[in-house]
Amino acid sequence: MKFTVAIASAIEALTANVLRSFLTMLGIIIGVASVMIMMAMGAGAKAQIEAQISALGASTLTLRPGATRRGGVSQGAGASTPFTEDDLVVLLDLPFVQAVDGQINGGVTAVSGQTNWSTQLIGTNPGYFEVQNLEATQGRVFTEREARTGAAVAVIGLSVVKELFDGIDPLGQRFRVNSVPVTVIGVLQERGQSSFGQDRDDVVILPISTARNRIIGAHPTTSKHVSRIEVMVADGYDMATAQSDLEEYMRERRRIKPGASDNFRIFNIADFVRARSATQQTMGILLAFMAGVALFVGGVGVMNIMLVSVTERTREIGLRMALGARGTDIMAQFLTEAVVLCGTGGLIGVALGFGGAWVAAKTGDWTMSLSVQITLMSFGAAAAVGVFFGYFPARRAAQLNPIDALRYD
Amino acid sequence: MAQNPYIIEAHQLTKIYTMGDQQVHALRGVDLAIERGEFTAIMGPSGSGKSTLMNLIGALDQPSGGELLIEGHALSTMNGAQLADLRNRTLGFVFQQFNLLPRADALQNVKLPLRYARHDIGDADARSRECLKLVGLEGRMDHRPAQLSGGQQQRVAIARALANRPQIILADEPTGALDTKTSEDIMKLLVELNASGITIILVTHEPEVAAFASRQIHFRDGLIESDERSGS
Ligand SMILES: Nc1ncnc2c1ncn2[C@@H]1O[C@H](COP(=O)(O)OP(=O)(O)OP(=O)(O)O)[C@@H](O)[C@H]1O
Numbered sequence: 001m002k003f004t005v006a007i008a009s010a011i012e013a014l015t016a017n018v019l020r021s022f023l024t025m026l027g028i029i030i031g032v033a034s035v036m037i038m039m040a041m042g043a044g045a046k047a048q049i050e051a052q053i054s055a056l057g058a059s060t061l062t063l064r065p066g067a068t069r070r071g072g073v074s075q076g077a078g079a080s081t082p083f084t085e086d087d088l089v090v091l092l093d094l095p096f097v098q099a100v101d102g103q104i105n106g107g108v109t110a111v112s113g114q115t116n117w118s119t120q121l122i123g124t125n126p127g128y129f130e131v132q133n134l135e136a137t138q139g140r141v142f143t144e145r146e147a148r149t150g151a152a153v154a155v156i157g158l159s160v161v162k163e164l165f166d167g168i169d170p171l172g173q174r175f176r177v178n179s180v181p182v183t184v185i186g187v188l189q190e191r192g193q194s195s196f197g198q199d200r201d202d203v204v205i206l207p208i209s210t211a212r213n214r215i216i217g218a219h220p221t222t223s224k225h226v227s228r229i230e231v232m233v234a235d236g237y238d239m240a241t242a243q244s245d246l247e248e249y250m251r252e253r254r255r256i257k258p259g260a261s262d263n264f265r266i267f268n269i270a271d272f273v274r275a276r277s278a279t280q281q282t283m284g285i286l287l288a289f290m291a292g293v294a295l296f297v298g299g300v301g302v303m304n305i306m307l308v309s310v311t312e313r314t315r316e317i318g319l320r321m322a323l324g325a326r327g328t329d330i331m332a333q334f335l336t337e338a339v340v341l342c343g344t345g346g347l348i349g350v351a352l353g354f355g356g357a358w359v360a361a362k363t364g365d366w367t368m369s370l371s372v373q374i375t376l377m378s379f380g381a382a383a384a385v386g387v388f389f390g391y392f393p394a395r396r397a398a399q400l401n402p403i404d405a406l407r408y409d
Numbered sequence: 410m411a412q413n414p415y416i417i418e419a420h421q422l423t424k425i426y427t428m429g430d431q432q433v434h435a436l437r438g439v440d441l442a443i444e445r446g447e448f449t450a451i452m453g454p455s456g457s458g459k460s461t462l463m464n465l466i467g468a469l470d471q472p473s474g475g476e477l478l479i480e481g482h483a484l485s486t487m488n489g490a491q492l493a494d495l496r497n498r499t500l501g502f503v504f505q506q507f508n509l510l511p512r513a514d515a516l517q518n519v520k521l522p523l524r525y526a527r528h529d530i531g532d533a534d535a536r537s538r539e540c541l542k543l544v545g546l547e548g549r550m551d552h553r554p555a556q557l558s559g560g561q562q563q564r565v566a567i568a569r570a571l572a573n574r575p576q577i578i579l580a581d582e583p584t585g586a587l588d589t590k591t592s593e594d595i596m597k598l599l600v601e602l603n604a605s606g607i608t609i610i611l612v613t614h615e616p617e618v619a620a621f622a623s624r625q626i627h628f629r630d631g632l633i634e635s636d637e638r639s640g641s
Pocket residue numbers: 426427428433434435453454455456457458459460461462
């Protein structure tokens with residue numbers, strides 16, 4: 001029997017009792033719609049988390065001096081050794097390190113002509129721009145060589161441009177940081193406010209040696225210290241492996257005896273965010289599970305009505321067998337009916353799911369992420385329910401003895 | 410192997426129905442051979458086993474003992490799919506209660522067995538129209554069973570039995586629900602079909618109906634009581 005014929009006769013059988021078919025479908029419709037909404041919700045939450053992670057730098061490890069705390073009690077004794085610019089240089093040689101960023105910070109006054117402006121100074125190395133994923137929208141950022149030689153070049157944020165060079169091209173302009181003259185070589189891309197309300201475009205970025213030696217002022221004991229180091233792991237390296245390799249390397253470099261605890265800490269921002277989102281995900285899985293239960297109940301309804309249908313049409317089955325239908329033909333007929341029933345319910349459910357997700361995104365503060373994949377999966381779930389719950393009634397029909405079926409009443 | 414003149418052979422065929430602890434011996438060892446092209450009428454009192462025999466020949470039920478051969482093939486050696494194909498291709502059924510699908514029109518009812526055909530049937534639509542024309546219903550193709558008289562319904566059923574060009578037509582009381590005049594028309598149709606080479610076995614209670622056949626078999630208590638060929 002041809003496939004199209006099978007579908008046509010299934011539709012014919014189902015439209016023989018439209019109300020009953022619709023009521024049976026209702027369970028599937030509700031099930032599929034809720035599965036779809038829950039999956040969209042889950043995907044939305046996940047996308048939000050991923051966006052958060054990538055904004056923070058998914059491949060970034062942060063090193064801070066200080067003992068590892070366990071149960072709130074400091075394990076290490078005494079002040080821990082800070083990191084230095086030398087650490088930045090050696091870390092860059094590790095195979096899994098793509099870029100390294102270390103900074104010194106301070107408040108400074110920027111002066112151009114008659115204008116004085118209080119701003120933030122960041123002294124850093126070129127790795128900063130790569131690790132923070134920042135670019136100069138005008139001009140360029142400074143080079144490794146400029147950083148090493150202590151060149152008097154500055155990359156400035158948009159707020160500084162506005163205060164000092166309003167209306168004129170800032171590139172090549174000279175201004176003073178405290179009393180040190182520097183030349184603008186680049187303007188940093190816009191970053192907006194930080195989550196603490198700080199203006200991140202109000203910043204002057206200088207090579208670390210320039211900032212340290214000429215502006216902040218080198219001190220014999222604090223020379224070359226950086227408060228923390230951020231390491232960007234190269235593509236293709238596993239973060240967990242990189243983290244443990246980095247820890248091992250730093251223990252060796254800082255001469256920590258085996259068994260003694262670290263006097264520094266390594267943070268993985270992605271881990272942090274993921275841990276925070278774990279509860280949210282558990283909730284999502286629970287909701288998806290409940291939607292699945294709804295679909296399952298819908299499937300039981302389909303099985304029930306298919307069993308009724310097989311019983312009602314026993315004589316018809318007997319007749320078809322007498323006319324030459326094989327067991328597999330009868331089986332295919334009822335399976336097709338169940339799948340068409342569930343497939344139609346699935347289509348309506350998907351449409352309803354789209355609507356529901358749209359309403360939820362509009363009215364509540366849910367982030368909904370609907371994809372082709374989710375749509376196909378929801379629809380596929382409905383079709384699978386059709387096959388699964390249609391199988392038993394269909395097999396029952398196929399196994400009828402022709403003469404018993406024909407004489408049934 | 411020599412040419413086998415018998416299209417149907419039954420050897421010591423028995424059928425026992427078991428209902429609880431009670432056993433009904435519907436057939437008690439029937440020996441029967443039917444030649445290709447014969448028109449056989451089976452008669453006998455109610456409960457004598459006529460329908461039981463028809464169901465066995467039609468491969469709708471399994472015998473309790475003995476052997477049944479159709480076109481030389483033993484049914485006991487065939488699996489479910491082979492039996493289905495036998496019913497589809499070699500056999501055509503005509504029932505007392507017509508057994509048409511009530512929601513389908515005449516043409517769709519006739520097409521039904523073609524749906525299950527595994528062999529090449531050509532244009533199913535043209536073939537079904539041809540069969541309806543043969544039974545004189547070319548003007549009623551789009552009528553549903555409820556819109557047809559009893560005789561017309563039985564004609565649709567005969568057209569359906571013919572759709573796959575069977576070798577054998579099995580008709581269990583095909584005129585049982587029809588009046589005398591209509592019965593006669595149906596019988597004339599069957600005689601025509603028999604003349605075209607189709608082997609026909611018919612069960613009936615009416616001697617006038619049986620008279621159309623070339624061979625009359627009488628059943629009693631699950632056994633053949635008499636078997637006569639009319640001279641014609
Ligand atoms: N499915 C069944 N279960 C139990 N007994 C049955 C069954 N079918 C038939 N019988 C019994 O087998 C015997 C033969 O029945 P069968 O239907 O072959 O009779 P028949 O000759 O066709 O009668 P009628 O002329 O009334 O149609 C009867 O005694 C009947 O009661």
